[in-house]
Amino acid sequence: EGSDQHRGWFQLSLLPALGATGVPPFRQVLTHGFVVKPDGTKVSKSDKEYVTATQEIERHGADLLRLWVCSVDYQGDIPASPQMIQEFGDKYRKIRNTLRYLLSNLYDFNPATDARPIPLNSLDGWAWAELDQLIVNVREAYDAYQLHRVFRLLHDFCAVQVSAIYGNAMKDRLYCESPDSPLRRRTQTVMHRMVVSLSKLLAPMIVFTADETWEHIQHKPAGESDCPSVHLTLLPEPSGVEVSDPQREEWKLLMELRDQALMQLDRLTRQIGKYKALDAEIIYRVDDDELRRRLQAYGPDLEDIIGAGYHSFAEKAPQGPAVSVELVDRRDKYKACARSWKRRPDVGADPQYPDLSLRDAAAVKARR
Secondary structure (H helix, E strand, O other): OEHHHHOOHHHHHHHHHHHHHOOOOOOOOOOEOOEEOOOOOEOOOOOOOOOOHHHHHHHHOHHHHHHHHHHOOOOOOEEOOHHHHHHOHHHHHHHHHHHHHHHHOOOOOOHHHHOOOOOOOOHHHHHHHHHHHHHHHHHHHHHOOOHHHHHHHHHHHHHHHHHHHHHHHHHHHHHHOOOOOHHHHHHHHHHHHHHHHHHHHHOOOOHHHHHHHHHHOOOOOOOOOOOOOHHHOOOOOOOOOOOOHHHHHHHHHHHHHHHHHHHHHHHHHHHHOOOOHHHEEEEEEEOOHHHHHHHHOOOOHHHHOOOOOEEEEEOOOOOOOOEEEEEEEOOOOOEEOOOOOOEEOOOOOOOOOOOOOHHHHHHHHHOO
8 A cells, every 4th residue: 555544544444453452453564655757746647748557568568567666665756757667678678688598508408317516616606606695685575575675686686697797607618518518517507597596586576577488498397397387386495505604705706806807808908909808818826825726626617707718827926916817818829719719728739620629629529
């Protein structure tokens, strides 16, 4: 009900019930503000610019309007206009395109036969833990009726964790590794859990998009394969994987190094002009032997995290920090692989495929 009912039937029903029974006549009360014009003035049906919800649904579809409503803090008055709803379309499309991207990379994945364990010391492990935290936060927000927080959490996860970081980093292995590569299958394992979880978490808000996504998941989780609609399933639960504080600090360090590398890539682009990260080598300068050993376990994640062609380790600079990264242009030193376009020192090492890196040569052989 609207906030005007604080002095209306909420109050009229509350006082007699308390006097007669000593308890409120309702379990919970949820009130909201009113839809107003962008300048805060009252909306009147006699206004020329007055637009109904039905008209907005005909223009943009029900899901976009539902998502916009969920995105605003209903506890106060809600400024609205057709232009505001139209501009909100970019946020809806970001979510929808993220779901499409995840689905498009699962065309040959069956979790019953292809799923792989997810090591924590990997970008896959980071993404798995980020999804766990998202599930916890979204469920808490739904329980508290904080729909605007649910929207922000889900939109930001799609825009940042999936699109900007994880999705970009995993492109090389998804497209260039051999189909049954452990790295590729590991990433698909994470993406399958992501799309299943996101479709369920989004279902209360964008009901049609979530159901459409559910229909296109080829292999649904055990116990839900016969569910014809996502609305017949329960919200997802966290995986229960415990992550230590040192592991979280390690991920935090890796993201800080990623930010450093992206700043250097931006400088290279401004200096050189058109420039690709695939032409660069990312050098990790680490002073501590134990930390160097732990970072080395991430393997190709260390170059894929920014889309670089190659990664290596070196001693820290004499006056430099204990841990840092350096991005170096390798167009004059390494050949570019004709398949992945990564510049690497092992391009041409396989005499059968002189224009491919060893990884890509092995992937081509695996397909024959």
